[in-house]
Amino acid sequence: MAISRRNFLLGSSAVAVSCASPLFGHAQSIPAPQGEVVLAGGYVLSLDPVIGDLPKGDVHIRNGAIVAIAASIAAPGVPRRDMAGRIVMPGFVDTHWHMWNSIARGFGNSRLGPFAKSMGALSRVWTPEASALSVRLACAEAVQSGITTVNNWAHNIKARDFADAEVEAQKASGLRGRFSYGYPQPIGKAVMMDLDGIEIMRNEEFTEKTRGLLSLGLCVRGPDRCEPVAWRGEWAAAREFKLPITSHIASDRAAAAMGGILTLHREGMLGPDVLLVHATHASPSDLRLLAETKSPLSISPWTELEVGYGLPPLAQMMDARVPMSLSVDNMVLAGNADMFGVMRVTADLAAGMAEKQGALSDRMALQWATMGGAEALGLGKIVGSLTVGKRADLIAVRMDSLNTSPVKNVDFLLTHAARPNDVDFVMIDGVVHKESGRHSRIDVPALLAESADMIRRLRIQADI
Structure with missing residues (x-):
C-alpha cells in the first residue's frame, strides 16, 4: 500500500467477537464475563504490596472484576470453586x-x-x-x-x-x-x-x-x-x-x-x-x-x-x-x-x-x-496483580504434582519446579479458558492437525 504524503512528511469490558469465515476454522465466540464466583481456599499470591500472600484465602469475582480478597469471604448464594492445593495468582x-x-x-x-x-x-x-x-x-x-x-x-x-x-x-x-x-x-x-x-x-x-x-x-x-x-x-x-x-x-x-x-x-x-x-x-x-x-x-x-x-x-x-x-x-x-x-x-x-x-x-x-x-504494556492499573478493582485475569497452579510437591516456598515452586501442565485453571476477564488442567474453549487435536498440514504445505513451497 502507498504511504500518504502526510505520513511521509512526518518522517474494559470484553465484547463478544466471533470468526465466521473459513479462515479461522474452529475459533469460537468469546462470552462476556458472567455472574459471580469465589475462588476458595487456595494459596493467594496477589503480588499486591498491600494484600501480600494469603496461605489460605478467597478471591471474589463479579462480572469479570476482582471485588474482594480475604482469608475468608462469606458470599451467600455465590458459587464457590475449590482452589485448595493450588496457588491462585495473576496470569x-x-x-x-x-x-x-x-x-x-x-x-x-x-x-x-x-x-x-x-x-x-x-x-x-x-x-x-x-x-x-x-x-x-x-x-x-x-x-x-x-x-x-x-x-x-x-x-x-x-x-x-x-x-x-x-x-x-x-x-x-x-x-x-x-x-x-x-x-x-x-x-x-x-x-x-x-x-x-x-x-x-x-x-x-x-x-x-x-x-x-x-x-x-x-x-x-x-x-x-x-x-x-x-x-x-x-x-x-x-x-x-x-x-x-x-x-x-x-x-x-x-x-x-x-x-x-x-x-x-x-x-x-x-x-x-x-x-x-x-x-x-x-x-x-x-x-x-x-x-x-x-x-x-x-x-x-x-x-x-x-x-x-x-x-x-x-x-x-x-x-x-x-x-x-x-x-x-x-x-x-x-x-x-x-x-x-x-x-x-x-x-x-x-x-x-x-x-x-x-x-x-x-x-x-x-x-x-x-x-x-x-x-x-500500559495495563498496570488493569491486570498484573490480584487487586480489588482490577480485572480477573488469573491462574491457579497445582502444588501437589509430582514435580511441585513437597512445597518449601511458592516462589521457588513457580520459578523452578512448576511447568505449564501444572496450570490447572485459567480465567481471563472473568471467562474460564482452562479448568481441571484442560482447555475449555479449544478443540486442541483439530488445531494441531490444521497446523501440521499448513506448515507441511508451506515447507514444500519454500523448499526447506
Whole structure:
C-alpha cells in the first residue's frame, strides 16, 4: 500500500467477537464475563504490596472484576470453586511474541542455514491463513501455559489482509493484549511500513466499541535496523496516532555499536510508551537512559541464547532500575511458551553471571513476568496483580504434582519446579479458558492437525 504524503512528511469490558469465515476454522465466540464466583481456599499470591500472600484465602469475582480478597469471604448464594492445593495468582504477561510464525516451531535452522535464512524463505510463501492459524496456535499455548496477556509482535505484515487475519484470530482467542502492527520481512531499509493501513485499522478496528480486550500498537525496526528516514517517520507517525511503540534494539554487538539507544534519547523518542526488546549488548549508560526515561524493556533469555545474541546484562539492568518484563519471543527458536522456564533461566543467569546465589530473587522474576509486563504494556492499573478493582485475569497452579510437591516456598515452586501442565485453571476477564488442567474453549487435536498440514504445505513451497 502507498504511504500518504502526510505520513511521509512526518518522517474494559470484553465484547463478544466471533470468526465466521473459513479462515479461522474452529475459533469460537468469546462470552462476556458472567455472574459471580469465589475462588476458595487456595494459596493467594496477589503480588499486591498491600494484600501480600494469603496461605489460605478467597478471591471474589463479579462480572469479570476482582471485588474482594480475604482469608475468608462469606458470599451467600455465590458459587464457590475449590482452589485448595493450588496457588491462585495473576496470569503471566508476555511482552514480545512473534505469534505469526508459531506453526514453524523448530525451523530456526534448515538446509538453507540458520534462523534468518530459514525464516526468510518461509516468510516469502507465508499467507494470511498461515498467520491466523499461527496466532490461534500461539494463543492456545498461552492459555495452556498460564499466559493471559500477550503483545503480538506482528513483523510479517505484507498487506492489510495479513493484519486483519492476525487481529481477528487474536480477538477471537479471548486473551488480553496488544496487536503490534509491523512491517513485512523483506522491506527495504529506507522504506517505511504501511502507515496508512495502520491509521485505517486504528479508526475501524480499535475504537472504544470494537477493540474488546485488544489494543493497537506499532512494532518498528529502530535506528540499528533501518535508515533514519524510515524509523524517524514511523516513530513520528506512532506519536501522531497516539499508539505505543515497540522495537528491537542493541540485540548483538554490531547493533549496539550503532548507538541506537543514545540516538533515540537525543531525539526525544524514548518514554513509557516505548517498549524496547533484547538490549542484550546495551551499555550501562544506555540502560541508565532507559531508566531515566521510564522506557520499559523486554528480554527473552532462551531465544537470546539460542540465536547467539549472548547473555542479557541482568546485573546492570537491575542496578539501573530499568522497568523489566519477560517474553518467550517465538516458537521457532524457543520451542514452547513456558514462562516458568523463562523465569528460571532469568533468575539463574543472573546468579551465574554475578557468581552470587539469589542475585535476582525468585520473587523479582515473578514480578517481571506479571506486574512488570502489565506496566510495560500500559495495563498496570488493569491486570498484573490480584487487586480489588482490577480485572480477573488469573491462574491457579497445582502444588501437589509430582514435580511441585513437597512445597518449601511458592516462589521457588513457580520459578523452578512448576511447568505449564501444572496450570490447572485459567480465567481471563472473568471467562474460564482452562479448568481441571484442560482447555475449555479449544478443540486442541483439530488445531494441531490444521497446523501440521499448513506448515507441511508451506515447507514444500519454500523448499526447506
